[in-house]
Amino acid sequence: MEQPQPHILLLPFPALGHIKPLLSLAELLCYAGLHVTFLNTDHNHRCLTHLQHLSAHFPTLHFDSISDGLPTDHTRNIQVMRDLIDLVVLLKSVTKLRFRDLLAHLSTKSERPVTCVIADGIMSFAIDIAKELGVRVMTFWALSPCSLWSFFCLPKLIEEGQIPVGGEADNDMDQMVRGVPGMEGLLRRRDLPHIYRIQLMDGPFFQFFFEEMKAMIRTSALILNTYDDLEDPALSHIAPLFSRIYTIGPLTTLLKSRIEHDISRSLSSSNNLWEADHSCMTWLDSQSLRSVVYVSFGSTGLMTRGQMMEFWHGLVNSGKPFLWVVRRDDIEGAEAEHPIPEELQEGTEERGFLVDWAPQEEVLAHQAVGGFLTHNGWNSTLEGIVAGVPMVCWPTVADQQINSRWVSEVWRIGLDMKDTCDRSTIEMMIRAVMEERREDIMRSMDPIVKLAHDCVNQGGSSYHNLDKLIEDIKEV
The missing domain is CATH 3.40.50.2000 (Glycogen Phosphorylase B;)
Known part of the structure; x- marks a missing residue:
C-alpha cells in the first residue's frame, strides 16, 4: 500500500509572537517539499490576510482558520488578564471542538490526509485530539528553553512554597530561587516568568498553564526555536523529558539561509505579520x-x-x-x-x-x-x-x-x-x-x-536538526 505524502498541520497559540516562528517553520517545511496547513483563529486569519502571498512562493502552503469562541469585537489583548482568561477558557471548549471536526476531516476525508500535527506548547487540546484520531503530534515551544525548564519545575516550586512571588507583603524579590536545577545562584524571584506573580494559584489561568506543562511531554517530539550553543544547560535538563528534541533556531535566520536568494529578498520585506x-x-x-x-x-x-x-x-x-x-x-x-x-x-x-x-x-x-x-x-x-x-x-x-x-x-x-x-x-x-x-x-x-x-549554515547544528526533523516527519 502506498504511503501517504506528509501533510503537516501547524497550530499556533493565537498571538503574533507565537505565530511568527511557526510561520517560518511552515515555510521551511514547504521549501523541503512537504504539504502544510497553517491553522489560525478566524480573528487572526482576517488580520493577517496579506500573508496569503506566501502561497505564491510556497504552493504547498495553505491557510485555514477556526473560531476562538470570542465575539468579533473582543479586544483579545493577551497582556490584559481578563482578556487572556477569556481566551484560554474558550480555547479549551469552543476551539477544541472545532479543531476536532477539522482534523477529522483533514485526516480521513481529504485527498491529502494530515499525517502530523505540530501544536504550540500551550495548545494541548490538539495533543489529545490528534492522539484520539491516530495522528502523530509534536510540540513547538515558541518561548525560550530557559523559561520552559523553569515551568517544568513548577510543581517543585509550589511544593517548597517559593511561589507565588511579588505580593504586597513581598519585599525581597532579589532572593535567590531554589528548585530549578542548573540555575542556582542565578535566578532571583523577580526573574521568574510573570505567571509566578499571579497570586490566585487556583485561578483559571494558573491552572491552564499547569495543565499545559503536564500535557507537553505526551507528544512524540519537542521543537525549539533556539540553537544548542546558546542554551545548552537548560536543554540538557529538558532533554530527558522527551524522546526527541529538535533545536532549529533562530528560525527566521535559518529560513533565510535555506531558501533561494530571490525568494529570501522578497520574504525579508514582506514577511512581517x-x-x-x-x-x-x-x-x-x-x-x-x-x-x-x-x-x-x-x-x-x-x-x-x-x-x-x-x-x-x-x-x-x-x-x-x-x-x-x-x-x-x-x-x-x-x-x-x-x-x-x-x-x-x-x-x-x-x-x-x-x-x-x-x-x-x-x-x-x-x-x-x-x-x-x-x-x-x-x-x-x-x-x-x-x-x-x-x-x-x-x-x-x-x-x-x-x-x-x-x-x-x-x-x-x-x-x-x-x-x-x-x-x-x-x-x-x-x-x-x-x-x-x-x-x-x-x-x-x-x-x-x-x-x-554558524548554526544555520550547512554543517551547523540547527541546519542539521531541521533535516532530521523533516526526515522524521517523512517516516510517518
Missing part, C-alpha cells in the same frame, strides 16, 4: 554609524502613560537619536489622551522618529542602530542577538523576565531594567550600552552572534 512603516529605513540612512537606539516593546506590550513619559524623557535626555515603535494601543485606557510636554516634542523633532510598526529585523541589521530597548520577547531577543545589537531590557510578561536575566548575567550582552521605570535609569542604561560599557558588551556579543550564524 503587521504592515510595517518602511519610512523609518530612510530616516536611519541619514543617521551616523551605531548612533541610534531602537525602541520596541512588541506586539502586545502595554504601559501606563506615566511609564511612557519616563521612557520618553529618558530617551530625549540621553542625547541619542531614537527610533521608537509606538502602537496605537500601547497606552492603557483613556489616559493616553493627554498633551505631550513641549521639551519632549522638541527633542523628538530633533533626534527621534516614531512609527506604528517597524520592519524589526531590517532595522536591527541597519548600520545606524547601536542599541535595542526591548521587552525581551523571545523573537525580539533572538533578533537582537542575530544582529549583534546590545540590549536594554524592560520585561513585563510571559518568559520576558527570565530572558532579560540571561541577556544581562549569562550572555552579558545587555543590561536588565526589570521592575524599574524612571527616566534617570533609562538615560543611564542607554548611555551605558551606547558608550561606557559598549566595548565589554560587544566582547561577549561577538562570539554569540557568530554561533547564531
Whole structure:
C-alpha cells in the first residue's frame, strides 16, 4: 500500500509572537517539499490576510482558520488578564471542538490526509485530539528553553512554597530561587516568568498553564526555536523529558539561509505579520554609524502613560537619536489622551522618529542602530542577538523576565531594567550600552552572534536538526 505524502498541520497559540516562528517553520517545511496547513483563529486569519502571498512562493502552503469562541469585537489583548482568561477558557471548549471536526476531516476525508500535527506548547487540546484520531503530534515551544525548564519545575516550586512571588507583603524579590536545577545562584524571584506573580494559584489561568506543562511531554517530539550553543544547560535538563528534541533556531535566520536568494529578498520585506512603516529605513540612512537606539516593546506590550513619559524623557535626555515603535494601543485606557510636554516634542523633532510598526529585523541589521530597548520577547531577543545589537531590557510578561536575566548575567550582552521605570535609569542604561560599557558588551556579543550564524549554515547544528526533523516527519 502506498504511503501517504506528509501533510503537516501547524497550530499556533493565537498571538503574533507565537505565530511568527511557526510561520517560518511552515515555510521551511514547504521549501523541503512537504504539504502544510497553517491553522489560525478566524480573528487572526482576517488580520493577517496579506500573508496569503506566501502561497505564491510556497504552493504547498495553505491557510485555514477556526473560531476562538470570542465575539468579533473582543479586544483579545493577551497582556490584559481578563482578556487572556477569556481566551484560554474558550480555547479549551469552543476551539477544541472545532479543531476536532477539522482534523477529522483533514485526516480521513481529504485527498491529502494530515499525517502530523505540530501544536504550540500551550495548545494541548490538539495533543489529545490528534492522539484520539491516530495522528502523530509534536510540540513547538515558541518561548525560550530557559523559561520552559523553569515551568517544568513548577510543581517543585509550589511544593517548597517559593511561589507565588511579588505580593504586597513581598519585599525581597532579589532572593535567590531554589528548585530549578542548573540555575542556582542565578535566578532571583523577580526573574521568574510573570505567571509566578499571579497570586490566585487556583485561578483559571494558573491552572491552564499547569495543565499545559503536564500535557507537553505526551507528544512524540519537542521543537525549539533556539540553537544548542546558546542554551545548552537548560536543554540538557529538558532533554530527558522527551524522546526527541529538535533545536532549529533562530528560525527566521535559518529560513533565510535555506531558501533561494530571490525568494529570501522578497520574504525579508514582506514577511512581517503587521504592515510595517518602511519610512523609518530612510530616516536611519541619514543617521551616523551605531548612533541610534531602537525602541520596541512588541506586539502586545502595554504601559501606563506615566511609564511612557519616563521612557520618553529618558530617551530625549540621553542625547541619542531614537527610533521608537509606538502602537496605537500601547497606552492603557483613556489616559493616553493627554498633551505631550513641549521639551519632549522638541527633542523628538530633533533626534527621534516614531512609527506604528517597524520592519524589526531590517532595522536591527541597519548600520545606524547601536542599541535595542526591548521587552525581551523571545523573537525580539533572538533578533537582537542575530544582529549583534546590545540590549536594554524592560520585561513585563510571559518568559520576558527570565530572558532579560540571561541577556544581562549569562550572555552579558545587555543590561536588565526589570521592575524599574524612571527616566534617570533609562538615560543611564542607554548611555551605558551606547558608550561606557559598549566595548565589554560587544566582547561577549561577538562570539554569540557568530554561533547564531554558524548554526544555520550547512554543517551547523540547527541546519542539521531541521533535516532530521523533516526526515522524521517523512517516516510517518
